[in-house]
Amino acid sequence: MTVRLNPYLSFRDNAREAMEFYKSVLGGDLEVATFEQMPGSDPDEANKVMHAMLTTPHGLVLMGADTPNAMPLNVGDSITVSLSGDQTELLGGWFDGLAQGGTVTAPFMQAPWGDTFGMVTDRFGVNWMVNAEGVRD
Incomplete structure (x- = not known):
């Protein structure tokens, strides 16, 4: 079981240019998904980066996207702090805790890519993304 804290x-x-630059500096593997792969997205933004993740040989993970x-x-x-892992109940509890006094901008629920x-945005104005691998129980 794992839980990770990653900058987003x-x-x-x-975003693509920036993430490729970070890859050139830090090394590693870069995965990029565009809005074209997301159902219901604006066709004019199809080539924009919906999500990119750079995983370096030293265990660093840097994520990014076009707004x-x-x-x-x-x-x-x-910048957004991203919590991710395979402990859905734990991550869901953290999401609920962060939401106390804050503003939920997307409910913690099953996403089109299969994760929860x-x-x-917490009460201090910090933006958080929480992603649990698999479907929430």
């Missing part, structure tokens, strides 16, 4: 960077139309045009991107909002996923 937000970009405006240059859709319909969403604001403020410099202070350009949610987003919340």
